[in-house]
Amino acid sequence: MSSPTSEDSAPQPTGIVEHLVRDDVDRKRFLKMAGGAGAASFGAFVLAACGGSSTKTASTAAAPAAATSTTAASATTGDVAILNYALTLEYLEREFYAKVVASGLFNGKVASLIKEFGSQEATHVEALKGAVSKMGGTPAANPNGKFPIESATQVAALAYTVENLGASAYLGQAGNIQSPEVLATALAIHSVEARHAATLGTLVKKSLTPDGAFAKPADMSMVLAAIKPFLA
Amino acid sequence: MSNHTLTDAGQAGLANPELANLEVSGLTRSSFILRGAMAAGAVYGLGAVTPFVSQALAETGGGDVEILNFALTLEYLESDFYNVKGKEIALNGQAKSYASMFGEQEADHVKAITKTIESLGGKPVAKPSFVIPANSQSAFLALASVLENTGVSAYNGAAPSIQSKEVLAAAGSIVQIEARHAAAINLLIGKSPTPSQGFDVPLAKEQVLTKVKPLIKA
Numbered sequence: 521m522s523s524p525t526s527e528d529s530a531p532q533p534t535g536i537v538e539h540l541v542r543d544d545v546d547r548k549r550f551l552k553m554a555g556g557a558g559a560a561s562f563g564a565f566v567l568a569a570c571g572g573s574s575t576k577t578a579s580t581a582a583a584p585a586a587a588t589s590t591t592a593a594s595a596t597t598g599d600v601a602i603l604n605y606a607l608t609l610e611y612l613e614r615e616f617y618a619k620v621v622a623s624g625l626f627n628g629k630v631a632s633l634i635k636e637f638g639s640q641e642a643t644h645v646e647a648l649k650g651a652v653s654k655m656g657g658t659p660a661a662n663p664n665g666k667f668p669i670e671s672a673t674q675v676a677a678l679a680y681t682v683e684n685l686g687a688s689a690y691l692g693q694a695g696n697i698q699s700p701e702v703l704a705t706a707l708a709i710h711s712v713e714a715r716h717a718a719t720l721g722t723l724v725k726k727s728l729t730p731d732g733a734f735a736k737p738a739d740m741s742m743v744l745a746a747i748k749p750f751l752a
Numbered sequence: 753m754s755n756h757t758l759t760d761a762g763q764a765g766l767a768n769p770e771l772a773n774l775e776v777s778g779l780t781r782s783s784f785i786l787r788g789a790m791a792a793g794a795v796y797g798l799g800a801v802t803p804f805v806s807q808a809l810a811e812t813g814g815g816d817v818e819i820l821n822f823a824l825t826l827e828y829l830e831s832d833f834y835n836v837k838g839k840e841i842a843l844n845g846q847a848k849s850y851a852s853m854f855g856e857q858e859a860d861h862v863k864a865i866t867k868t869i870e871s872l873g874g875k876p877v878a879k880p881s882f883v884i885p886a887n888s889q890s891a892f893l894a895l896a897s898v899l900e901n902t903g904v905s906a907y908n909g910a911a912p913s914i915q916s917k918e919v920l921a922a923a924g925s926i927v928q929i930e931a932r933h934a935a936a937i938n939l940l941i942g943k944s945p946t947p948s949q950g951f952d953v954p955l956a957k958e959q960v961l962t963k964v965k966p967l968i969k970a
Contacts, residue, residue, distance in 0.1 A: 640950035695917035708953040711931035718932035733857035735928035
């Protein structure tokens with residue numbers, strides 16, 4: 521319907537990320553957790569964030585992006601928005617693993633697991649891009665990531681955090697997805713993120729099931745806040 | 753009446769022979785679907801479980817209580833597997849601690865699903881009895897791997913039919929745990945933690961149901 525955005529303006533599908541980068545309100549707070557210790561206590565952080573004022577940002581996060589752009593409504597709400605949100609997370613995971621693989625910090629079995637997980641994240645990126653296009657949307661642009669890559673221990677702990685975050689992000693969207701096909705795709709990826717998280721848990725000697733018998737969901741605002749430090 | 757999951761299908765060439773001798777005796781619809789899911793997994797591999805469950809539940813009319821009762825039956829099996837069978841076998845090391853931790857979590861799933869069914873005004877199905885073929889730690893772990901991975905496929909097959917957002921969230925919260933168990937057990941026995949690669953779904957949605965049905969005694 522609406523005419524396509526010109527090439528030189530900001531790519532529309534990045535609405536979520538753009539909004540996030542512009543929104544500096546909580547930036548300092550979140551940057552703090554980019555440090556090693558912050559990543560380790562991510563669970564507590566999420567709980568704190570949930571209880572705080574950021575909950576309000578959750579429900580309105582997409583709205584400012586929509587208001588300030590010519591993006592069609594379908595790009596910021598509904599299944600396309602959820603798919604693009606997941607795509608953004610997968611882009612970051614893919615880039616993270618690629619950088620970890622390139623760092624050469626791991627070898628042997630752990631290195632091959634990490635390489636395998638990275639290539640699976642890459643298949644998630646492709647699948648989500650395909651799903652967005654199939655629904656008539658425009659796939660989100662690949663954000664540039666930045667990740668602290670210092671030591672094997674620190675990277676493994678970060679990977680564990682990232683995968684748990686990914687799993688809780690998918691879980692948080694399950695109830696919002698309208699299309700059964702999109703839901704099936706999201707579920708198929710969700711359980712793989714959980715497998716990655718548990719595998720990394722065994723490597724870093726942390727809980728395979730940090731939430732106990734019932735995994736906890738994370739809403740979009742919590743997840744976007746948590747990935748902020750990893751956006752270049 | 754026989755409780756055998758598979759009738760005359762030979763066990764040679766089965767994708768997951770561990771499942772072939774697992775018996776679920778129960779006359780409920782949920783037990784029937786579970787038998788079918790395991791037959792599908794045994795013969796065609798775990799990728800066949802998702803479409804089987806999704807179609808079998810669709811045929812029942814697909815109410816949330818029906819789906820939850822199927823999940824409950826699956827959790828009864830997993831709970832008995834760890835909490836009953838796991839105690840019969842002298843497990844040691846990591847296997848022992850996994851069995852104890854996972855058993856507790858599966859028991860929690862049973863409780864939570866039972867409560868959810870009751871809160872929806874439904875009647876939780878009775879627990880079937882199970883014959884679990886595992887007499888050694890290695891057989892136990894091999895079956896644990898297949899059961900947990902079957903659980904993931906089954907939940908992923910059932911979830912898209914769920915109507916209530918809350919029930920879907922609960923199912924999602926449980927399947928994530930099954931996936932974590934599956935990955936940990938697989939790692940322990942030297943299998944890939946991600947046996948279906950990037951997607952816990954079948955690569956091709958073959959005509960599973962028509963193939964599997966003749967193998968099951970109702």
